[in-house]
Amino acid sequence: MFHIKKRGWYLCQPQKLCLLIKNYPVPLAHTCTAQGIKLIHALKLFQNKKKGLTFIALMALFKTEVTSETIQSDNPIHQRLLKPYLYVADKIAGVMAEIGCGDGRGIELLAPKSSRYVALDKSTAIAQKRVKALKNVAFIETHIPPIPLADNTFDVVLCFQVIEHIVDDTTFLEELHRILKPGGKLYLTTPNIDLTLTRNPWHIREYKAAELTELAASIFGEVEMLGITGNEKVMTYYEQNKQSVARITRWDVLDLQHRLPSGILKVPYEIMNRLNRNRLSKQNQGLVQQLSHEDYLISQNPATSLDLFLVGTK
Numbered sequence: 506m507f508h509i510k511k512r513g514w515y516l517c518q519p520q521k522l523c524l525l526i527k528n529y530p531v532p533l534a535h536t537c538t539a540q541g542i543k544l545i546h547a548l549k550l551f552q553n554k555k556k557g558l559t560f561i562a563l564m565a566l567f568k569t570e571v572t573s574e575t576i577q578s579d580n581p582i583h584q585r586l587l588k589p590y591l592y593v594a595d596k597i598a599g600v601m602a603e604i605g606c607g608d609g610r611g612i613e614l615l616a617p618k619s620s621r622y623v624a625l626d627k628s629t630a631i632a633q634k635r636v637k638a639l640k641n642v643a644f645i646e647t648h649i650p651p652i653p654l655a656d657n658t659f660d661v662v663l664c665f666q667v668i669e670h671i672v673d674d675t676t677f678l679e680e681l682h683r684i685l686k687p688g689g690k691l692y693l694t695t696p697n698i699d700l701t702l703t704r705n706p707w708h709i710r711e712y713k714a715a716e717l718t719e720l721a722a723s724i725f726g727e728v729e730m731l732g733i734t735g736n737e738k739v740m741t742y743y744e745q746n747k748q749s750v751a752r753i754t755r756w757d758v759l760d761l762q763h764r765l766p767s768g769i770l771k772v773p774y775e776i777m778n779r780l781n782r783n784r785l786s787k788q789n790q791g792l793v794q795q796l797s798h799e800d801y802l803i804s805q806n807p808a809t810s811l812d813l814f815l816v817g818t819k
Contacts, residue, residue, distance in 0.1 A: 572586060574610065577786055577790075578779075578782040578783050578785065578786035578793060580794060581742050584796050584797055584800065584801060585733065585735075585811065586610065587610060588733055588798050589611075589692065589694050589812075589814060590615060593661075593663070594614055594618065597618055597619065597661045597690075598619065598660065598661075599660030599661065600619065600659050601621070601623070601659060601660065601661045602654060602661075602662045602684060603622070603623070603625065604625050604649065604652060604681065605625065605665065605666070606626045606632050609629075609633075611665075612624060612632060616636065616639050619661070621641050622642045623643050623644075623654065625647055626644075626646065626647075627647065629644040629646050650671065650673065650676050650677045650680045651680055652680040652684055654684045657685070657687065658684055658685075659684050659689055660685075660689050660690070661690050662684060662690070666695060667695075669705075669708040670709060672709055674710070675720065678721060678817075682817070685819040687819055690818055690819075691816070691818075693814075693816075694733065694812050694813065695812065695815075696813070697712070697713070697714065697811060699809075700809075700811050702747055703750055703754055703762060704762045706767035706771045712813060713808070714808045714813055725819060727817065727818040728817050729816040729817075730813065731807055731814040732807035732809070733804065734801070734802050734804040735802060735811065736800050739796065739800045739801060739811075742785070746785060749781050749784065749785060
């Protein structure tokens with residue numbers, strides 16, 4: 506049985522699939538598309554009518570990609586995503602908004618440092634569950650842009666690993682600028698396309714450091730471009746990952762990863778990405794488990810960094 510926790514992929518016998526659904530950690534309505542929920546109900550009925558080695562692939566049920574801190578093979582990416590929250594922790598105060606809060610990995614750290622913390626995403630069920638004890642946190646479920654928040658309201662806006670998913674990035678940055686108070690700070694991260702290993706079909710685009718700097722400078726009064734890189738351990742993992750991805754993509758002789766629509770590519774991408782992470786974890790379990798946020802570094806050289814880290818001031 507092939508099972509990816511908290512992702513939209515299951516390849517299994519119907520009865521096993523339904524057992525996974527029954528024990529799923531968050532409400533399906535918050536994680537699956539409407540079509541996916543209908544298919545799941547159909548499979549539950551099918552379970553009672555047919556047995557045996559019938560394999561079913563469930564594709565495109567989930568609304569977004571997920572990197573989970575609970576999956577061992579995801580640890581290097583989880584620690585990389587955690588780093589910007591830790592970096593800004595001693596630089597923030599006042600009223601804060603996080604645009605694209607995901608599963609809320611940074612809210613517990615940052616909300617106590619703010620007078621009010623507003624978190625937006627298209628699904629917030631997991632984030633709400635993990636920070637329900639925090640009284641100064643409010644959640645809004647919405648698709649962006651536009652951003653349903655008032656002008657000149659926030660001292661700090663966080664937007665980590667979101668802009669690459671947005672079709673109209675200029676309007677999106679204008680919205681982030683609009684909700685900031687004068688003098689307020691935007692902290693934004695996104696992958697550096699120069700170090701991306703393959704096309705990610707979940708992303709509309711990725712940026713070079715100079716491209717994103719130029720775009721942000723047309724909207725914000727001040728722009729500083731940093732990067733998130735890694736020490737020797739991180740870059741060892743990166744090189745192993747690069748070699749592993751190259752062994753997979755060498756079979757793409759027609760360069761279909763760049764020719765096919767993203768909706769089609771999400772299927773093979775999710776399967777191969779998970780298999781690749783699992784393989785790396787088995788080959789070098791110690792490295793994958795040992796990596797922590799301390800192994801990721803804030804860099805003054807964004808062009809050679811894994812992620813771009815933009816600081817904009819209104």
